[in-house]
Structure formats: structure tokens, C-alpha cells
Amino acid sequence: DADVTQTPRNRITKTGKRIMLECSQTKGHDRMYWYRQDPGLGLRLIYYSFDVKDINKGEISDGYSVSRQAQAKFSLSLESAIPNQTALYFCATSDWGGHGYTFGSGTRLTVV
Amino acid sequence: DAKTTQPNSMESNEEEPVHLPCNHSTISGTDYIHWYRQLPSQGPEYVIHGLTSNVNNRMASLAIAEDRKSSTLILHRATLRDAAVYYCILREGNNAGNMLTFGGGTRLMVKP
Numbered sequence: 001d002a003d004v005t006q007t008p009r010n011r012i013t014k015t016g017k018r019i020m021l022e023c024s025q026t027k028g029h030d031r032m033y034w035y036r037q038d039p040g041l042g043l044r045l046i047y048y049s050f051d052v053k054d055i056n057k058g059e060i061s062d063g064y065s066v067s068r069q070a071q072a073k074f075s076l077s078l079e080s081a082i083p084n085q086t087a088l089y090f091c092a093t094s095d096w097g098g099h100g101y102t103f104g105s106g107t108r109l110t111v112v
Numbered sequence: 113d114a115k116t117t118q119p120n121s122m123e124s125n126e127e128e129p130v131h132l133p134c135n136h137s138t139i140s141g142t143d144y145i146h147w148y149r150q151l152p153s154q155g156p157e158y159v160i161h162g163l164t165s166n167v168n169n170r171m172a173s174l175a176i177a178e179d180r181k182s183s184t185l186i187l188h189r190a191t192l193r194d195a196a197v198y199y200c201i202l203r204e205g206n207n208a209g210n211m212l213t214f215g216g217g218t219r220l221m222v223k224p
Contacts, residue, residue: 004155033211042199042214043156058211090155098203099144101212103155 003027006091006104013081013111021076021107023091030096032074034058034066037088037106046089049074081111116200121219124190132185132218134200139180142205146212147174147185149196156199156214159185163205195222 004025013019025032030051035043045058047066055066063085067075078085091104117135124130136145147159160167160174162183167174173186187194199217 035214042216045211045213048211059213092155098211099146099161100158101148101156103157106153106155 002105003102004091004093004104006089006107008107009105010108011110013109015082015111017081019078019081019109021089021091021109023074023076023104024072025074025091025093025102026072027093027095027102028071029093029102030071031094031098032068033092033094033101034064034074034076035090035092035103036060037090043090046076078109078111081109083111085109086111116202116215118198118200118215118218120216121221123221123223124187124194126192126222126224127189130187130190130194130220130222132187132198132200132220133182134184135182136200136202137181139202140204143202144205145174145176145180145183146201146203147172148199148201148212148214149194150199150217151193151196159198161203190220190222192222192224195220 007022033048034046037043044060046064048056049068052068065077089107092101094101144163146161148156150156160172162174175184197217197219201212
């Protein structure tokens with residue numbers, strides 16, 4: 001099994017729909033992150049969490065929310081999806097030092 | 113955040129060494145130099161990181177200039193599987209809250 005598992009791998013949804021992307025990890029790390037990648041570009045940070053009771057906004061949090069249900073689980077929600085949220089979404093974890101992130105395989109989201 | 117500058121793309125021949133440069137002229141004394149790579153259709157993968165001294169691991173070597181204003185990721189013997197986008201990232205070390213900020217990276221193409 002992968003250290004960081006993202007579900008679903010691919011999703012097509014309609015404008016205005018609520019959608020949740022899920023992430024679980026078996027690394028035992030406290031820190032978890034959600035990133036977004038647009039075609040040909042680097043990754044941008046959406047939200048991050050240092051432990052179950054800690055949630056922080058990243059560079060591009062507008063239109064997104066997150067939930068840290070447990071140390072191993074970190075979900076990203078789009079309350080009302082819009083087409084410019086079409087992108088590749090990555091979940092990642094790191095230990096406290098933050099020197100080695102482990103990324104999931106990504107969720108490809110298309111909003112039509 | 114201190115920025116990095118990398119060439120957009122590089123080519124290499126299979127089984128030859130590859131030197132991927134990164135300039136970071138505004139690096140501060142507490143910034144760590146991280147390298148990640150992203151294979152096609154996958155999430156980024158940690159490669160190596162360092163602060164001042166050169167570093168080696170099973171994947172690559174990191175050569176850091178004496179003034180720390182530049183660094184080079186060295187793949188000793190490129191394989192087709194090394195074709196990826198390579199990201200050079202600075203991460204401030206004293207503040208454990210600082211995140212990885214991805215730029216555009218260098219797309220490495222490996223020719224058989």
C-alpha cells in the first residue's frame with residue numbers, strides 16, 4: 001500500500017456541486033498538506049495542518065475548506081466547485097522537521 | 113521567501129551524468145536547499161536536501177557552492193526513469209512552520 005493514498009484518482013463534477021477529496025497516510029506523520037497543480041506549473045499550497053487540532057490557510061485557500069479527522073486523515077472540500085478549480089490536487093505529509101515530504105499520487109479534478 | 117532560478121529544460125543521454133543547476137542568490141543563513149522531482153503522472157518525490165556541506169544519497173548528490181548562492185543536483189548515471197521535472201526549493205530552517213514553495217522546475221529529458 002502507498003504511504004499516502006488519495007481518493008478518488010479522477011473526478012469530473014459539475015459547476016456548483018460540493019466535492020470532497022480524501023487523503024490518508026500510514027507514515028505516522030503529524031503534518032499534512034494539500035497542494036494544487038495547474039498544467040505546466042509548480043504546486044501551490046492550499047491548506048496545511050500540523051496536528052489534528054491545527055488548520056492553517058495556505059497561498060490559495062479561497063473556495064476550499066479542509067477537515068483533519070484524525071492524524072492519518074486530511075480531507076479537502078470544494079463547497080461549490082467552479083471551472084477554474086479544474087486541476088491536479090496533491091496531498092502530502094511530513095515529519096515535524098519538514099525536511100522530507102511524501103506526496104500522494106494526486107487527484108485529477110475536472111469541473112464542467 | 114528566497115527565490116530559486118532553474119533552467120526550464122535540459123537534455124541528457126542515458127548512462128551519462130547530469131548536472132542540474134540552481135541559483136539562489138538571496139539565500140539566508142538558515143535556508144535549507146531541497147530537491148524534489150516529479151515523474152510524469154505522479155506526485156513530487158523527495159530527492160535530497162542540504163544546508164552547507166555537499167550531500168550524497170542513493171538517488172543523487174547535492175553540491176553546494178561555498179557562498180551558498182548556487183547548488184547543483186548531480187545524477188551520476190541518468191536512466192530513462194530519471195526523466196522528470198526537478199524542483200530546487202529553499203526552506204527556512206529555523207521556523208518549522210515554513211512550507212515548501214514550488215517554482216517551475218527544470219524538465220529533464222533523457223535520450224536513449
